Amino acid sequence: MLTLRKRISEVLEREALDLKEIAKLFGMREREVLDHLKHLEKSSHSQHLIAEPAYCMACGFSFKKRTRLNTPGRCPICKSEQISPPRFKIDLPGKKIKASP
Numbered sequence: 414m415l416t417l418r419k420r421i422s423e424v425l426e427r428e429a430l431d432l433k434e435i436a437k438l439f440g441m442r443e444r445e446v447l448d449h450l451k452h453l454e455k456s457s458h459s460q461h462l463i464a465e466p467a468y469c470m471a472c473g474f475s476f477k478k479r480t481r482l483n484t485p486g487r488c489p490i491c492k493s494e495q496i497s498p499p500r501f502k503i504d505l506p507g508k509k510i511k512a513s514p
C-alpha cells in the first residue's frame with residue numbers, strides 16, 4: 414500500500430499544484446501538506462521537489478527570494494493581496510528539468 418506521502422509525490426509528478434489544491438485532493442489541512450512537502454524535499458534522493466515561486470497577480474512580481482514553501486501575504490511592490498501561491502511539482506531524473514520562469 415502506498416503511503417500518503419508517496420501518493421502526494423505521484424500526483425506532483427504529473428502536475429504542479431498549490432497547497433490548497435493538494436490539501437483538497439487528500440482531505441488534509443494545508444499545514445499537514447506543508448509538512449509532507451518538507452519531508453519530501455529532504456528525503457527525495459532520486460527526485461526533485463520543485464517550488465515555482467509565488468507571484469503577484471496584479472503586477473507580476475515574483476517572490477523568488479522568499480522561503481519557498483509559504484505563500485506571501487502581500488506584494489512589496491504594489492501592495493496587492495492577490496498573490497498566486499507557490500506551486501509544487503516533482504521532476505524525475507531523466508526528464509528535462511525546466512527552470513522557473
Ligand SMILES: [Zn+2]
Pocket residue numbers: 469470471472473474488489490491492493
Ligand atoms: Zn504586485
